[in-house]
Amino acid sequence: MENRTEIGMNRTGMQVSPLQMKKMEEVTKLTQPSSEGDADALAALRATYIQEADPLGSVPPPATVKGVAKTGMQMLGGKRPQVFLDKLGERLAFERGGTRLYDALIGKCALPQEGPEVVSLEKLRHFREDEAQHFALVRDCIVQLGGDPTAQTPCANLAGIEAMGLMQVVTDPKTTVVQSLHAILVAELADNAAWEELVMLAREMGQEEMAARFEEAAGHEREHLDHIKAWHLEATLQEANARAH
Amino acid sequence: MPTKLFSTAGTPIERQKFTWKDLVQKPISKLDDDAFTRVRIILMNGVEAEAVRFQHACARMNPDLQLALAQVRRKEHHQATMVNWLLGADHSTLETTIGYEQVAIEVTASVAQTEPDPYLAQVYRFGLLEDFDHMYRYSALMDRLEGKDANNILQSYTDILPGRPTVDEHRDPENDLRAPYDRTSTQPLSKLHALTIMSGEQQTHNFYMNVGPTYADPVARQLYAEIASIEEQHITQYESIIDPRESWLEKWLLHEACEVYNYYGCVQSEGNPRIKAIWERMLDYELGHLALVRRIFEEVEGRDAAEILPDAIPEPIKFESQRDYVRKVLAEEVDLRADGPDFVLRKDEPANSLAYREQMNSGGSPSQTVAAGYRWAPGTELNLKVVNY
Numbered sequence: 001m002e003n004r005t006e007i008g009m010n011r012t013g014m015q016v017s018p019l020q021m022k023k024m025e026e027v028t029k030l031t032q033p034s035s036e037g038d039a040d041a042l043a044a045l046r047a048t049y050i051q052e053a054d055p056l057g058s059v060p061p062p063a064t065v066k067g068v069a070k071t072g073m074q075m076l077g078g079k080r081p082q083v084f085l086d087k088l089g090e091r092l093a094f095e096r097g098g099t100r101l102y103d104a105l106i107g108k109c110a111l112p113q114e115g116p117e118v119v120s121l122e123k124l125r126h127f128r129e130d131e132a133q134h135f136a137l138v139r140d141c142i143v144q145l146g147g148d149p150t151a152q153t154p155c156a157n158l159a160g161i162e163a164m165g166l167m168q169v170v171t172d173p174k175t176t177v178v179q180s181l182h183a184i185l186v187a188e189l190a191d192n193a194a195w196e197e198l199v200m201l202a203r204e205m206g207q208e209e210m211a212a213r214f215e216e217a218a219g220h221e222r223e224h225l226d227h228i229k230a231w232h233l234e235a236t237l238q239e240a241n242a243r244a245h
Numbered sequence: 246m247p248t249k250l251f252s253t254a255g256t257p258i259e260r261q262k263f264t265w266k267d268l269v270q271k272p273i274s275k276l277d278d279d280a281f282t283r284v285r286i287i288l289m290n291g292v293e294a295e296a297v298r299f300q301h302a303c304a305r306m307n308p309d310l311q312l313a314l315a316q317v318r319r320k321e322h323h324q325a326t327m328v329n330w331l332l333g334a335d336h337s338t339l340e341t342t343i344g345y346e347q348v349a350i351e352v353t354a355s356v357a358q359t360e361p362d363p364y365l366a367q368v369y370r371f372g373l374l375e376d377f378d379h380m381y382r383y384s385a386l387m388d389r390l391e392g393k394d395a396n397n398i399l400q401s402y403t404d405i406l407p408g409r410p411t412v413d414e415h416r417d418p419e420n421d422l423r424a425p426y427d428r429t430s431t432q433p434l435s436k437l438h439a440l441t442i443m444s445g446e447q448q449t450h451n452f453y454m455n456v457g458p459t460y461a462d463p464v465a466r467q468l469y470a471e472i473a474s475i476e477e478q479h480i481t482q483y484e485s486i487i488d489p490r491e492s493w494l495e496k497w498l499l500h501e502a503c504e505v506y507n508y509y510g511c512v513q514s515e516g517n518p519r520i521k522a523i524w525e526r527m528l529d530y531e532l533g534h535l536a537l538v539r540r541i542f543e544e545v546e547g548r549d550a551a552e553i554l555p556d557a558i559p560e561p562i563k564f565e566s567q568r569d570y571v572r573k574v575l576a577e578e579v580d581l582r583a584d585g586p587d588f589v590l591r592k593d594e595p596a597n598s599l600a601y602r603e604q605m606n607s608g609g610s611p612s613q614t615v616a617a618g619y620r621w622a623p624g625t626e627l628n629l630k631v632v633n634y
Contacts, residue, residue, distance in 0.1 A: 010276045012397040014623050020401035021623075023568055027404050028622045028629070034410040035610075037617030039389045039626075042464045045614050049463035172334055173271075 004176070004239060056154040059086045062146035081145065084205050088142050089153030091198055095135040097163050098187060102128035104170045105180050118234045119177060123227060130220045137217060141210050163187065178235045185232050188225040195221050250509060250558040251502060255532020261320050268326045272333035273520065275340070280347065280400040281564040282520055285511045286331045287341075287348045289527070291448030292441065292507050293325035299500050303493050310493070313541055317534050324527055331520065336398075338456045339387045339465075343398040345449050346383060349376035350403055352445060354567035356438045357574075359560055365435055367588060368423050368486055369442065370574050371581060372479055377571060378408030378612075379472050385616040386468055388625045396623065402566040405621035409579050411612035414475045415605045417597035420583040421481040428488035428495070433502075433555040436487070440503040441562070443483035450476035467611035474605075485586075494542045495553060501535040502554055510561030 014021040035041075059082040106124050139149040169175055169183035195218035202211035273282055300318040304311045332341060350373065357369035384395035384405045395405055426435055450473060457469030491499070508528035515521035539550040582594040622629045 008277055011279060011400050012276055014396065014401060017401055020566070024396060024401045024404070024623065027406055028620050030404075031406055031620040033616060033618050033620065034407050034412070035613035035617045039617070041614045041617035042389055045464050045467070045609070045611075046462065168334055174333070174335070 004242075056157055058082075059089070059153050060148050060151045063148075079205055081205070084201060084207075085142065085145065085147045086153045086155045087198060087201055088138055088145075088147070089151065090155035090159045091194060092135060092138040092142065092149060093152070093156035093159040094163070094187075094191060094194065095131050095138060097160065097167070098131040098191065099128055099135060101163070101166060101170055101184060101187060102131060104167075105177075105184055108170070108175075108180055109177055113177070118231045118238065119181070120227075127224045127227075130217075130224065134217050134220070137213060141207075141213075144210075162190070178232065178239065181228060181232045181235065185225075185228050188221065188228050192218070192221050192225050249556060250532070251505065251535065251554045251556075253532050254536050255534075256526075256529040258316060258320065258533050258537055261530050261533060263323045263327070268323055269330050270327065270523075271519075272331050273517065275333050275335050275398075278520075279516055280344075280398065280402055281351075282515065282517050283332070283344045283398075284348050284351060284564060285515065285520075285524070286328055287344050287448075288352055288441075288445055289507060289511060289524075290325055290329040291348075291445040292504055293321055293328060294448045294451065295440070295444035296321040296500055296504060297325060298447070299496065303497060307493055309545075310497075310541070313537065314497075317537065320530060320534065324530060327523065328527070331523075337391060337393075338459060339383065339391060340393070340398050342383050342453075342456070343380070343387065343395045345452060346376055346380040347399055347403050348445055349373075349449060350380060350571065351564070351567055352562055353442055354571050354574075355563040355565075356442060358567075358570060359562075360435060360438055361432045362426060362435050364424065365426065365439070365486055368482065369438075370578055371583070371588060372442070372446075372482060373571065374408040374575060374579055374581075375411070375414050375475060375479070376408075377404075377406070377575065378411050378414070379475070381405055381407050381619075381621070382411055382468060382472065382612045382616050384621055385619040386465055388619070388621070388627075389615065390462055390465060392625065392627070394623070394625045395621070402568070404568055404571065406575070407616070408575060409581075411471060411475060412606055412610040413582075413602065414478070415598075415602040416478060416583055417595065417601045418478075418481065420585060420595060420598050421478045422485045422586060423482055424586040425486055425488045428491045431488070433553070434559040436499050437503050437506045437559065439483060439487050440499060441507060443480065443487065444503075446476055446479040446483055450480055464611065464615055468615050471611045492546065494538070494546055498535070498538050498542050498550060498553055501531060501538050504531040505535055506558060506561065509558055510564070513561055514564040 010016075014024060062081065062085065102124060106121065106128060109119050109121055109124060142149040166183040166187050170180045195214060199211050199214045199218055202208075202214055273286070275283075297318055300314045300321065304314045304318075307314075332344075336344070353369050353373045353376065357366050357373060360366040360369060380395070380403065387393050387395050399405070426439070428436075453469050453473035453476060457466060457473060460466050460469065505528065508524055508531055511524040512521060512528055515524055539554075542548075542550050542553075580591045581588045582591050582598070583589070584593065584595050620626065620629065
């Protein structure tokens with residue numbers, strides 16, 4: 001795989017063919033729309049569906065059997081535990097998917113190749129392990145609260161949808177290491193914000209011990225973000241400054 | 246390439262072999278490959294998909310042919326896989342959709358100009374102006390949903406303009422049926438054209454029905470539902486021009502000839518050497534199928550396949566911009582409507598179509614909504630509207 005950005009025969013723009021471009025430029029003037037209005041018409045149609053929509057789904061009820069730890073659901077009196085469980089489900093899904101995202105990037109970086117050498121494979125493997133550990137941490141917290149860590153909650157479902165594009169970028173054999181790193185950067189930016197939020201949410205729910213463990217995870221994620229951001233910047237600058245072949 | 250191509254032996258079926266790596270090759274570049282390479286891929290996937298569907302139907306009605314059909318169909322299926330998997334994953338579903346409509350416009354326009362039968366040429370022009378409008382509606386959706394310019398896919402070969410408005414394309418089924426050609430007197434090229442266009446429309450219908458529900462946006466879900474309904478009408482139209490009195494074996498022979506004809510056209514026009522090599526290989530495979538079916542046909546029906554197939558391969562479909570022709574047809578025929586198998590002026594459209602349309606559009610028209618006031622502009626409509634920063 002070519003691991004560099006090159007000038008080539010990109011055919012998507014108008015300037016590729018000046019003759020065809022002139023013809024396409026006539027199109028705007030030739031158009032007589034068959035209905036009046038503008039893009040707001042889409043919003044109006046969407047509004048009718050939004051008003052009628054059912055929710056994505058629900059959070060499964062936590063177990064109420066005896067023996068749920070003291071730190072469990074009964075400690076959340078007066079709060080809405082489903083919100084906490086939903087966000088825990090989201091983090092679980094994101095960390096599990098993040099582990100696989102790192103697996104794909106590690107596979108790509110482990111190949112002999114031209115291009116940026118700023119990425120440390122050892123660090124990437126370490127980050128991958130962190131993500132897997134975070135998955136296990138959240139799983140244990142859900143169990144501790146009497147929740148079902150195998151269930152897909154609404155926010156967990158959306159975490160998967162949000163990550164679909166990232167997975168497509170990293171696993172595409174055509175994408176370079178730097179292009180893949182950018183997808184990981186997007187993931188880590190979201191992950192950082194999410195862990196900070198989860199710490200605050202755990203405190204709000206009176207789960208101080210969990211909050212402390214989430215603080216620790218948030219620290220790992222800050223480290224990931226700092227490295228990924230720096231690697232991406234450095235690799236991009238390196239490529240821009242490299243002498244042309 | 247020999248003019249007596251239909252008589253060439255090709256690759257014998259027992260030597261047609263694949264591996265999974267073979268089936269899943271490097272995709273084309275969405276950015277750098279010519280748009281007509283994508284057009285050929287989408288068209289040939291449709292032609293292969295029709296081969297598979299036809300052979301299944303044939304097997305259900307002809308127990309004596311089941312083994313030969315199963316053997317050939319396995320190859321067709323793997324050919325379809327190899328061809329369809331050439332599309333890169335960096336195409337959004339809407340970008341692939343724009344590619345499908347470019348196929349419908351450019352290929353149908355080329356066919357309409359070389360079709361020897363004037364009535365059939367009229368049928369193609371009629372369908373062409375409807376697919377032309379779909380391009381405009383999907384381009385509006387792409388612009389307003391994804392913020393992307395459909396011309397990145399079209400590469401300036403194809404106009405983005407309203408055609409016969411999709412809102413007016415909904416007809417009573419009676420007015421989608423056309424008069425079939427006569428199998429005994431129609432030129433072979435007409436038969437190959439009809440199969441090609443029907444295959445393309447059928448695959449387009451399959452595609453829209455599969456991807457429509459993958460959108461979250463209700464506007465997109467409605468637009469795909471509406472245009473898929475027109476594609477269903479188009480399949481009805483195009484299958485009805487094919488003579489139903491052709492025997493099963495005659496139809497199978499024509500299907501194989503259609504595949505040969507189209508791969509031959511791909512070989513002639515392809516500029517990407519790696520993809521051209523695939524078209525050459527597929528052409529040889531299809532010649533192998535044709536030779537096999539020719540033997541079965543002659544043995545079972547006791548007549549010469551040369552009665553059905555032409556001596557020389559007809560002029561292939563042109564994979565190039567048909568902009569001027571399409572603009573001319575648009576100016577002259579956009580107001581035509583269908584009355585049974587005939588084409589009439591808008592004022593004479595039958596009441597059953599008007600009633601059906603009124604019912605379908607009574608809760609609003611997705612295609613009118615998505616393109617409300619829409620004018621395509623280079624770099625999306627935001628390029629027209631956002632001038633201050």
